[in-house]
Amino acid sequence: MEKIVSLCKRRGFVFPNSEIYGGMNALYDYGPLGALLRKNIFDLWWRKMVTEREDVFGIDGRIILHPKVWEASGHVSGFADALVEDKKTHKRYAADKLIEEQLNLSVKSNDIEAISGLIKGGKLKSPEGNELTMPKNFNLLVPAYLGTVEGEKTQVYLKGESCQNIYVNFKQVFESMHKPLPFGIAQVGRAFRNEITSSGQFLFRQKEFDQMDVQYFCRPEDSSRFYEDWKTIRWNWYLNDLGLSEKRLKWRQHADEERAFYAKDAWDITYDFEGMGFKELEGLHDRGDYDLSQHQKFSGEDLSYFDPETKRKFIPFVVESSAGFDRNFLAILFEAYREDGERVYLKLKPYLAPYQAAVFPLLANKPQLVEKAREVYEVLKKQSGLNIVWDERGNIGKRYYSQDEIGTPFCVTIDFETLENNTVTVRDRDTAKQERVGLGDLKLYLIDKIIL
Numbered sequence: 518m519e520k521i522v523s524l525c526k527r528r529g530f531v532f533p534n535s536e537i538y539g540g541m542n543a544l545y546d547y548g549p550l551g552a553l554l555r556k557n558i559f560d561l562w563w564r565k566m567v568t569e570r571e572d573v574f575g576i577d578g579r580i581i582l583h584p585k586v587w588e589a590s591g592h593v594s595g596f597a598d599a600l601v602e603d604k605k606t607h608k609r610y611a612a613d614k615l616i617e618e619q620l621n622l623s624v625k626s627n628d629i630e631a632i633s634g635l636i637k638g639g640k641l642k643s644p645e646g647n648e649l650t651m652p653k654n655f656n657l658l659v660p661a662y663l664g665t666v667e668g669e670k671t672q673v674y675l676k677g678e679s680c681q682n683i684y685v686n687f688k689q690v691f692e693s694m695h696k697p698l699p700f701g702i703a704q705v706g707r708a709f710r711n712e713i714t715s716s717g718q719f720l721f722r723q724k725e726f727d728q729m730d731v732q733y734f735c736r737p738e739d740s741s742r743f744y745e746d747w748k749t750i751r752w753n754w755y756l757n758d759l760g761l762s763e764k765r766l767k768w769r770q771h772a773d774e775e776r777a778f779y780a781k782d783a784w785d786i787t788y789d790f791e792g793m794g795f796k797e798l799e800g801l802h803d804r805g806d807y808d809l810s811q812h813q814k815f816s817g818e819d820l821s822y823f824d825p826e827t828k829r830k831f832i833p834f835v836v837e838s839s840a841g842f843d844r845n846f847l848a849i850l851f852e853a854y855r856e857d858g859e860r861v862y863l864k865l866k867p868y869l870a871p872y873q874a875a876v877f878p879l880l881a882n883k884p885q886l887v888e889k890a891r892e893v894y895e896v897l898k899k900q901s902g903l904n905i906v907w908d909e910r911g912n913i914g915k916r917y918y919s920q921d922e923i924g925t926p927f928c929v930t931i932d933f934e935t936l937e938n939n940t941v942t943v944r945d946r947d948t949a950k951q952e953r954v955g956l957g958d959l960k961l962y963l964i965d966k967i968i969l
């Protein structure tokens with residue numbers, strides 16, 4: 518983790534939030550290269566979950582919703598974690614995380630009785646080995662206030678889970694898109710949680726993060742089948758699209774006592790973050806009719822569906838895929854990070870890399886090489902649809918190393934031979950092998966190797 522954090526800061530992937538003011542706990546910003554990688558991940562997810570499918574529509578909802586949404590969803594009353602305090606150091610901890618770390622047991626994060634039992638029985642201590650206070654529940658929702666007149670402000674919440682826009686917009690999507698069940702609604706969106714965090718978790722547990730959600734609406738009798746389908750679809754995302762290795766991926770089913778209040782069944786896809794063990798990347802939940810029933814009850818709107826085939830009226834069931842974007846990002850970096858002697862390189866899938874090719878002149882002090890290289894760069898940048906970067910700092914060896922470290926899969930060098938016969942060298946990041954390619958073929962050569 519330390520190597521990844523250091524690379525992220527040094528090379529502009531991820532910065533501590535508000536660092537000049539001393540930073541904010543459990544909040545990070547994405548820098549120039551992080552923003553590019555981030556966009557590539559979002560675009561790929563959107564393409565796979567929305568564009569390439571006929572049965573999923575994408576939406577883009579706000580962070581702020583009517584406060585009643587969070588009452589209906591159950592978050593105001595049920596979205597809580599139990600907090601315990603070290604009696605000596607007064608440091609606070611999320612009890613369920615301590616229990617998982619120390620006793621390798623799963624408990625529901627707000628199960629006061631079970632947690633108290635473990636503390637009373639002397640089984641659970643603080644990480645420093647001190648006694649803990651009895652647990653107290655606190656709500657994870659982050660409140661905010663809207664309105665200009667003091668005393669007349671409305672209390673709202675920043676989204677505790679991003680998917681709530683999807684449920685409250687279900688009827689409007691159905692009516693505007695005229696698609697009978699089954700269909701899904703997808704969204705990339707922010708979520709905010711007042712998490713109790715320990716240090717060293719980097720992007721893994723933050724107070725503001727992004728979720729990539731698909732909520733799939735179907736007939737009650739079809740939900741088990743679609744739940745299995747979506748488990749396969751999402752497993753393949755990690756294995757094939759992101760290229761994570763199979764041995765570092767594992768399923769984990771939630772035990773009854775640990776499952777979130779809205780889920781009938783819940784499975785996580787976990788990834789082996791070296792040093793942290795297998796940790797959740799995504800939750801797949803069989804949510805039944807919980808969400809639409811609750812919103813129907815609290816809003817008074819009829820959210821039922823009339824099935825033209827069976828002539829039945831019912832509340833659709835929901836199968837949820839909720840992937841943590843920031844954890845996807847981190848897993849991609851863990852998987853890609855390689856050391857080969859002096860050389861550090863990121864073996865990213867070429868379509869995910871922040872820059873897909875770098876272009877440079879062999880020597881930066883030879884105007885004829887620079888001029889030709891700039892020509893090649895401008896054409897590729899404007900016509901290939903790829904992210905191309907110009908680099909002329911230091912010598913060629915340093916440039917290769919520098920591009921390797923940020924995962925650029927191909928480096929294109931313009932040398933004296935280029936001036937004679939219009940060919941360039943293309944160096945492959947993973948093998949460090951070079952190939953001569955004609956300028957006329959270069960664009961298609963790169964596109965063919967990069968685009969999925």
Ligand code: GAP
Nearest residue numbers: 678680721722723726798799800839840841844
């Ligand atoms: N709508 C369902 C839902 O929100 P969740 O399991 O609480 O389910 C889904 O969250 C995903 O969001 C998790 O699998 C995880 O990847 C990510 N996530 C949750 N809390 C997070 C946090 N504090 N920081 C970063 N990612 C988080």
